[in-house]
Amino acid sequence: MVDRIMRQFGLQASAMHEVEDSHSSTVYRCTLPEGENVFLKIPFTKLKFQRExxxxxxxxxxxxxPEMLEYWPGDEDCPGAFLLSxxxxxxxxxxxxxSIAFQVGVLQAEMHAIRPPAEQVLTGIKNEFPDWSHFIEQQFYSFAEDVKGILDEQLYKKSIEKFEKMRQQLPSPDGPSFVHMDxxxxxxxxxxxQVTGIIDFESVRFGSTEGDFTKLYRDFLSYDESLYHAYQEGYKSIRPLIDLERVLPFYQFVDAFNSIGWCKRRGIxxxxxxxxENLSRLKNWLSY
Structure with a gap:
């Protein structure tokens, strides 16, 4: 398959290495004979290809x-592929x-400032904003089917009850905005x-910005108050920032729960x- 795609792009590489931290596509870092690097990306599904x-x-x-140098729409055996700078x-x-956290805030706010195009019909990126609460509910209960086999009955029941209680306390959603979701x-x-940019758009939607801060906080902003403060200043230099203290707890809880289901789907x-890590996070949230 990779050889076929390389032929489609007329790509000749002197070296190729698969990128490990890619969960929704197969990605290769290709070194061209003249020394330049490009990326060959093959999404897992046609929908992910179209979103990207x-x-x-x-x-x-x-x-x-990254610059999209070329793309191939695929065929019955392949959902499609991209050649990226x-x-x-x-x-x-x-x-x-x-200073980097400030730039990350600017980058995310620039993305969130993009609204659904009135003149363009999209077939991959769906606008979930009009029924955002239902979208979050659907995702949660979809993963709940996988989580059910991992948590004991009491923890599972408490998780469902906490989700329903916290969901009722959320403010009105902020959007519609282009949200990365990862x-x-x-x-x-x-x-x-310098922050040079952002990658990976297989999961993007138009929706509420409130769902897009959780993973960044979990894996970066929570480590240092100065990072968190600088990030917020960067974001607010582009557009207003929602009250994170009000919405983050709900999405942190949901992220821990859904991530347990994700692990079940992708292999325990x-x-x-x-x-x-997520079992520990979930138990901490349930002890509040």
Whole structure:
């Protein structure tokens, strides 16, 4: 399959390495004979391909993303593929300076400032904003079917009750905005003192911004108050920021619960550490 796609793109690589931290697609880092790096990306499904295609077309010139050099719409054996430029740098880490956190805030706010296009019909990116509460409910109860086999009956029941109680206390949703749905450090690229952009758009929607802060807080902002403060200042330099203290607890709880279901779907053994982390998070939330 990879050889076929490379032929489609006329791509000749002197070296190829599969990117490990990619959960919804197969990605290869390809070094060209002249030394330049490009990325070959094969989404797992046609829907993920279409979302990614529409995202790159919509974000171009508005948000820092890789350049889509070429794409192939696929056939009955392949959902499609992309040839993407390299963003210089490495994924964001918690060791980053507050100045980087400020830029991350700017980057996310620029993305959230994008609204559904009135003149364009989208077939991949769905607008979930009109019924955002139902969208979150559907996701939760879909993963609940997987979680049920992992939690004991009492923990499972308490989780359902907490979800319903916290959901009723949420403010009105903020949007409709372009939301990444996987805005985490692994998808944010940093080169020394500059954020060079964001990658991976297989899960994007139009929806409420409130669902897009959780993973960034979990894996980056929660480590240092100065990072959290700088991030908020960066975000607010572009658009108003919702009251995170009011919505984050709900989405942190939901993230822990849904992540347990995700581990069940993707394989408990190979995701054992992530499963344990989220079981611990869930139990902490249920003890409040």
């Amino acid at each position: 295609l529409e995202a790159y077309e919509m974000l171009k010139g508005r948000v820092a993303v 390299e963003l210089k740098g490495k994924p964001l880490t918690s060791a980053a300076a507050p 805005f985490r450090p692994a998808n944010i690229i940093v080169d020394h003192d 053994e190979k995701n054992a550490l992530f499963l344990e």
